[in-house]
Amino acid sequence: MTDWAKKAEDQEVAKLVDQLQIQSDENTFSTRNNSCIYDLPATKNNEESEPDVADPAETSLLIKILGKGLVNTKLSLDIQQKNPNSPLHSVKTFEALHLKEELLKGIYAMGFNTPSKIQETALPTLLADPPQNMIAQSQSGTGKTAAFVLAMLSRVNVKLNHPQVLCLSPTYELAIQTGEVAARMGQFCPEIKLRFAVRGEEVERNQKITEHILIGTPGKMLDWGYKFRLFDMKKISVFVLDEADVMIATQGHHDQCLRIHKLLNQQCQMLFFSATYDREVMDFAQLIVTEPTIIRLNREQESLDNIKQYYVKCKNEEGKYNAIQNIYGCISIGQAIIFCHTRRTAAWLASKMTSDGHSVAVLSGDLTVEQRLAVLDRFRSGLQKVLITTNVLSRGIDIEQVTIVVNFDLPVDIRGNADCETYLHRIGRTGRFGKSGIAINLVSGDKCMAVCNAIEKHFKKDIHILNTDSADDIEKIGN
Numbered sequence: 001m002t003d004w005a006k007k008a009e010d011q012e013v014a015k016l017v018d019q020l021q022i023q024s025d026e027n028t029f030s031t032r033n034n035s036c037i038y039d040l041p042a043t044k045n046n047e048e049s050e051p052d053v054a055d056p057a058e059t060s061l062l063i064k065i066l067g068k069g070l071v072n073t074k075l076s077l078d079i080q081q082k083n084p085n086s087p088l089h090s091v092k093t094f095e096a097l098h099l100k101e102e103l104l105k106g107i108y109a110m111g112f113n114t115p116s117k118i119q120e121t122a123l124p125t126l127l128a129d130p131p132q133n134m135i136a137q138s139q140s141g142t143g144k145t146a147a148f149v150l151a152m153l154s155r156v157n158v159k160l161n162h163p164q165v166l167c168l169s170p171t172y173e174l175a176i177q178t179g180e181v182a183a184r185m186g187q188f189c190p191e192i193k194l195r196f197a198v199r200g201e202e203v204e205r206n207q208k209i210t211e212h213i214l215i216g217t218p219g220k221m222l223d224w225g226y227k228f229r230l231f232d233m234k235k236i237s238v239f240v241l242d243e244a245d246v247m248i249a250t251q252g253h254h255d256q257c258l259r260i261h262k263l264l265n266q267q268c269q270m271l272f273f274s275a276t277y278d279r280e281v282m283d284f285a286q287l288i289v290t291e292p293t294i295i296r297l298n299r300e301q302e303s304l305d306n307i308k309q310y311y312v313k314c315k316n317e318e319g320k321y322n323a324i325q326n327i328y329g330c331i332s333i334g335q336a337i338i339f340c341h342t343r344r345t346a347a348w349l350a351s352k353m354t355s356d357g358h359s360v361a362v363l364s365g366d367l368t369v370e371q372r373l374a375v376l377d378r379f380r381s382g383l384q385k386v387l388i389t390t391n392v393l394s395r396g397i398d399i400e401q402v403t404i405v406v407n408f409d410l411p412v413d414i415r416g417n418a419d420c421e422t423y424l425h426r427i428g429r430t431g432r433f434g435k436s437g438i439a440i441n442l443v444s445g446d447k448c449m450a451v452c453n454a455i456e457k458h459f460k461k462d463i464h465i466l467n468t469d470s471a472d473d474i475e476k477i478g479n
Ligand SMILES: Nc1ncnc2c1ncn2[C@@H]1O[C@H](COP(=O)(O)OP(=O)(O)OP(=O)(O)O)[C@@H](O)[C@H]1O
Pocket: 060, 063, 064, 067, 068, 069, 070, 071, 111, 112, 113, 114, 115, 116, 119, 138, 139, 140, 141, 142, 143, 144, 145, 146, 147, 274, 275
């Protein structure tokens, strides 16, 4: 374990934020005096003028790296019991779980005193005998990884020298992150051996894998377990699918996970964890996990009560820009995020604001994960007050001090209809942790007004008109 733990710690991922040095990348990204300045590329390409979308695996990685401590969710978890044998009591202490003493020591050494909501709900079922299957959902940063890692470590029989636990992640970096948690939590259990099944890791020919826990990506896991028969899939007793939504929704991963799943034996404990599940993903999960205990987030409780919403009528894009100019003084008192539909609009807006002397950061899908981390890190530390972005940032990334969200473009789906879910995610970037926040929607044209009306109707919450030419109105948002 010690070597392995060291290896995990050597990985650069967790230290990216500290180590990053932004490199100038041709003419598209440069840093001057801590501000990122976009120069519009000379030629348009399709990606820039199409809606910018987030890669869910990259978003998960960003959230994990940026996450500092536990997020205390306001939303409750619904337990939908399927298996009558499931022990559905919850625990208020880690002691009540009757864990091995070494594991308890590991938990405390990580600074955990009491279980989080998902942990207190899931752990009794995860650790129950006979083992129970589970499909669990809880927001990012609420302690899911720690919950299933504890289950993985608890199930290992160290007397058997072969893999017993498989944990699949969608990417190399996410697998490394999970491995780091396992290494830390198991630091007092030196007899438990872990191994990464990721690119770059090789096993000598004709050698069998003897480590107890394998954490990796589906392709490598299939190679090792099926193609090269380096371990016996039938001897796996715990199978964890982390980021289940990404795994199931991504075609290649989906097929590989299914193949792995088919090679496991019927008694293997199946654990699926994710921050979100849309209906298709949940249907699929329920199809392949027998009699699961299902823990789900109660989304209906999500409310916009503490966010005041406004719309500003604008003639055209220039009009929207003028509105931003008018409110800039207010929005830069706290911190603001401005959402655009495409990378191109984000780049145009950033360049225009920069040339007008405003210090803005910009983050869109053409930046690497490292560049995004650096931008977010500067924004979170307050070096820049305004962040211009796209849907790449709409979900999951919390920046506590954001007080204003501006929709330069309202979120729409491919048919041009209101995308209410994305709207909720975007404006949910403010008003975190019960604080009050402001959302300002820039509306130009009848179509856009119809989208704004549809959003208002959907959430049954008033969106008030704001005249950015009126000092009185500006004062409203300033206070
Ligand atoms: N019981 C606890 N007490 C204190 N801190 C905790 C506890 N459980 C987890 N944490 C910490 O909270 C942070 C988030 O936990 P974790 O990564 O397990 O969440 P997650 O739900 O898996 O997030 P994601 O959806 O991003 O994968 C981590 O820094 C972790 O060390």
